[in-house]
Amino acid sequence: MTKNVPVELSPEEEESLSKQREKWSQRRAALVMFVAAPALISLVGGVAVLPEHLQLVAIRAALLLVVCLLPSILWYLFISTRRVSLLNEFLANLDRLGLMREQPGEGEVTRRRRISGYLQRFGAVYGDLPEVVHRTVQEDRFERYTRAHFSGATGVTTAAIPVLASTALISIGWLLTLPPVDVSTDRAATEVVAWIEALTPTVQPITLAFLGAYFFSIQMLFRRYALKDLRGSAYISVSMRIVLAIIGVWVLTAVNERLGLLGGGTLYAVAFAVGVFPLVLWQIISHHLKKLRFLTVPSMRAALPLDQLDGLSVWHQVRLEEEDIENVPNMATADLVDLLLNTRLAPNRIIDWADQAILHTQLGPDAADKRAQLHARGVRNATTFLQVAATGAPLFDDETHRKLVPALEVGLRSNANLQLIECWRRICEHARPPVPQEVVLPVPVGGERDQAPAR
Structure with a gap:
């Protein structure tokens, strides 16, 4: 079996190949704009010529086809546009x-x-x-x-299974939310067909939980597609969110029937919130279980959650959790090479989060006052803390905190990622530009002039 060996092309051949690719790209764009788009518009508009009892079926089927296949379409586009x-x-x-x-x-x-x-x-x-x-x-x-x-595309075939599984779950959820409509001819003869009925969902806690999970997942998939970070793990996350939302609403509905904690409208809102963030259900349950003094309910919120880092949104938190980074200490000790390779987030952003996390971890969970004093002085990460401390400038207001600075410096230096971050910021020894040395001109033979550095 022969290996795929890259073929060296001359500059003329590369230019010719580039022109051919550009020409084919223009032809494809014209085909989409002037053939595919008008055909699609005509197909949608053709619903009006169908019998009235089939119009709602056609509209709802078109909607279901789009919303069910959209996640897998994003996957196909991602695979076809990967760049070397x-x-x-x-x-x-x-x-x-x-x-x-x-x-x-x-x-x-x-x-x-x-x-x-x-x-x-x-x-x-x-x-x-x-x-x-x-x-x-x-x-x-x-x-x-x-x-x-690139001789292969490792991960494409294995990721097909999560894509298919998530598509199946999404299809089931949408079919429950928008079930088949009544297409009997008797109904069409006695009622006026309103197309808006095709978009009227079945409102139940379980369907609203699914809509919440889909609402979050489709945004997450699009962000991952835009960042060229759409992999099988993203679709596993979608399937997990849908399954957790369904289980969560089952539990919520059963508890609410017994205790009557939530009214109808509130129950629907909470069900949607559980679909978007399944952790909401645990917060509700733990809040009520804490009233029972004979039970000890562990908290699922870390002492130093990721949302304490500047510039980190809920979308970033979800992505970092896939890389086993669930709190600030995890971020401080993360493998930066893996993060740069796997997450496709902006490299400067990853380095800044790790830099902040090192300082936050060293200060501890109950250090809001110390962090506020440092922020007031423009210190928000470990490298800045060390640079300011080296100048001898005061970092804290009170003397008690100032005595902690040497110990904090030693603790920050013990983090293995700090040297990599300093190299990234061009403040480590071998990343600094070399200091120009003075060049001493030789004394001419028989001359009495002093040696002088070259200028």
Whole structure:
């Protein structure tokens, strides 16, 4: 079996191939705009010519087809638009973290083995890389990598199962929410057909919980698609959210029938909220169970939750939880290489969150006052804290907190990610530009002039 070896093209061949691709792209755009779009509009408008008792069926079927297939369509578009530029971006991020250089106490063989491990991580996510890529990267010779260097697409076939499972659950949920309408001819003869009935859902706690789960999931999938981060784990998350929402509403409805805690309208609102955030149900249950003194209900909220980090939204929290980062200490000790490779979030944003998390972890969970004093001085992360502390400027208002600064510095320096973050921010020793040395001109033979530095 022969291996896929990238073919070297001359500049003229590359230019010709680029023009052909551009021409085909223009033809496809014209086909969509002037053929596919008018045909789709005509098909939708053709509902009006159907018999009245079939119009609602056609409209509802079209809606169900779109909402059920939209998640899988996003997956197809993601697979077809993947770009090889991800490799070059990943290598640039590694170099900025200082991981492409030889580390202290590390030999050349160890450095090559470590870099090969990074490339194998990339290949496990985006497809295997040929030997030529491993060789040029390990030799610190960066070349222009093209689509031909990707010999496979690892993860595409395995991700098809989560996509199909989530599509099946979504289809069942929508069929329960918008069930088949009455298509009897007797009804059509006695009633005026209102097309809006095709969009009238079945309002029950279980259907509202499903709509809440779909409401959150479709937004999450679109964000992941825009970030080129749409993988099988995203569709597993969708399936889990739908299943948890259904189970949660079953429990909520059963408890509410016995205790009568929520009225009809409130029950519907809570069911939708449980679909969006299944953790809401546990908060409701734990709130009432705490009234029973003989029960001890553990809290599911961490002492340092992720929402304490600046610039981190609920969408980011959900994505980081997939990477086993559920609180601030997890973020402080996370594998930055894996985060840069797997999450497709902005690299500067990941580095900033990790930098903040290191400082928050060292200050502790009950340090709101200390964090407020640091923020007032413009200190919001570990690297800034160390830089200000090195100048001798006061970081806290009271003397008691000032005495803690040396211990905080030692604790911050003990974090393994701090050196990588300092290299990223160009404040570590080997990331700083070299200091120009004075060049001493030789004294001319027989001359008495003093040596002077060159200018």
